[in-house]
Amino acid sequence: MIKNLLLAQSGGPTSVINASLSGAITESIRMPNVGKVYGALHGIEGILKKNIIRLDNQFEDAYDFKRLESTPSSALGSCRFKMPTHEENPAIYEQITAVLKQLDIGYFLYIGGNDSMDTVNKLSKYFALVGEDIKAVGIPKTIDNDLAVTDHCPGYGTAAKYIATVMQEIIRDAKVYPVKSVTIVEIMGRNTGWLTAAGMLPRLFGTAAPDLIYLPEIPFDNERFIREVGDVFKSQNTVVVAVSEGVKNAAGEYVASAVQSGESDAFGHKYLAGVGKFLERLVLETIGCKVRSIELNVMQRSSAHLLSETDVIEARRVGSLAVRRAAEGETGIMLSFERISNKPYVVDIRSAKLDEVANLEKRFPVEWIAPSGHDLTQEALEYMLPLIAGEVATPMKYGIPVHFEFDKTLIRL
């Protein structure tokens, strides 16, 4: 029996979230029991508001898919929607089901991170409970790389490649003047250090890498930090520091917010300054040398001009496999990676039960942090290396990338 398929994207965007969309659309066209392909705009909110568009008729040729795969940020829009339980709000479940039935949806695929996998899990259980034959499958994505069960998440490889590349460039820039200076690079990651760790990758090639690296997995201490910067100064003129936005002190408070709380009138609002600015001031007041802080900001999740080929291939592959497995009858699962071999890099893609994934958080292994607390082990670098491998020739026009844009004319419902 032919049933239609609905795709949506949720949570923070990544540079390859649309490669998963591309893989899902192409596979849907191939599968005999999948009919039309729809997309909900801004995730679950798009279903609730009936903001649905048709996807599978918007591509002329392979170049269109290639452009979609090189377009950063969720092409269907995203949302931050915390799905209530069925007991808390049965109306939402009924409303979603009604829209899916109206569209004759048999397969619902949600591309997202932790919260989104929780949503897929709740919906798949609800569909089973009320006897609706709708398969619900999760496609992982997050630059944070913090999803449980899976070896890694699509989106992380490109973010890591961007961070490693830009870190190498920043270090060259930092060393250009013969003056004593500290450069602090603030990298995303509220709870886990996966992204910051990627800043250390240039060391594998014997080129410049940060001198000190601080992840949220190890409590941060201001005095120790200043002492460690001083230690680096004993042998060189320039210190480069990579720090997670989410480093916390021994009391578990964010390093920046702990200090700002005493100065809330000054900065006005907590999110006006992160740990980079805080450490910049700390260095200035204690060491007193030239100091600069750099926030890599949203470029970490939208650097589609510098894609990891591995990441794109894998993102596309979990998109297409999600369609295949849903069409084969699987539900309540998320596609997940198992690393079979590191050299050569070989992965297996499996179906993980959403009960084992949803609402968990995979932290950076503390055994991959060197005993000093400010360095990584070789094993950590070798874990990341295959994920950033390979280049993608981004479609360009007049010197800048050409992106893909869906026609967002809504389906009449």
Added chain:
Amino acid sequence: MIKNLLLAQSGGPTSVINASLSGAITESIRMPNVGKVYGALHGIEGILKKNIIRLDNQFEDAYDFKRLESTPSSALGSCRFKMPTHEENPAIYEQITAVLKQLDIGYFLYIGGNDSMDTVNKLSKYFALVGEDIKAVGIPKTIDNDLAVTDHCPGYGTAAKYIATVMQEIIRDAKVYPVKSVTIVEIMGRNTGWLTAAGMLPRLFGTAAPDLIYLPEIPFDNERFIREVGDVFKSQNTVVVAVSEGVKNAAGEYVASAVQSGESDAFGHKYLAGVGKFLERLVLETIGCKVRSIELNVMQRSSAHLLSETDVIEARRVGSLAVRRAAEGETGIMLSFERISNKPYVVDIRSAKLDEVANLEKRFPVEWIAPSGHDLTQEALEYMLPLIAGEVATPMKYGIPVHFEFDKTLIRL
């Protein structure tokens, strides 16, 4: 008569400053009357300190030159050295001349911006005054694009390409959630708006461009800014602003510093927050919606992973022509571009007298700013377009760029 050649780099780095170095070294090897090629580390300071290395014997093949041309930040190191006049400090002139004579230098080439061209000018006059046969030629570079006489400067094209590319990515990211938000992108340029203007380039392709753009050439007014943001909100949910770090109010004060002066206890130090953070707070306090500021920071001058092919070719070309013209007897000049035609893009490279270049500043033409004050004309976009054209396949290894590193063993002097 064969004479040796000395190269040095000065001022803020760019992504193609080493392409000029590469062009100069290869041309030196070709020229029959140029002998050995030396490099001074950290500009003039390297000459004064006798920190000199040999350059022409450090390359195995074309791939080494290719890597050098893809390495950001001055490979010889840089300095911020304000050359005194001969009257103020004759000893410095005598010291420099003594080192050059010891190395049998007949040609001194300095790759730099405004201050560096002033240094070359002073030295060339001094050499003539004391009857030393040393030709002094300036090779232009600056991401700021603010050198007089020349149509544009090597380094600007790649910075502009980076800004245009990243701006397009940031705008996609900013529009991903269905919530009212303002995104402020702070771009380099203390006095001129050339770099910020590049943020508007995506408009040429009909894709996302900033809604509002503010250059230092037009006085900035806080109330007008908030009103203009409000006007954009009338027709859309998301406002993206590109702003030069150097915007000033009607009194000529930097917008951020003017306000911070009243709050110096709060922020502690003026340079801890730029105009982006200032406007972020202003939006929060007046409009009260979600707001984020993004500083493109040193990535603007070190994005060698995203080179403009035009920029690399031109940077290499002025490097090689500088050698040729010095070897032919020219001195006291800087290589400069004259744009012969825009479509197709054709330039002529001429010798500009340093007296006409040094210490002048070329501002962004106010007639290229739209009457609204927050937009650009088509002419402005068409000026920038050829400068960002063409891609360079950066040498990569294991997923990140491979840079070139000189052996910095000093010559015994």
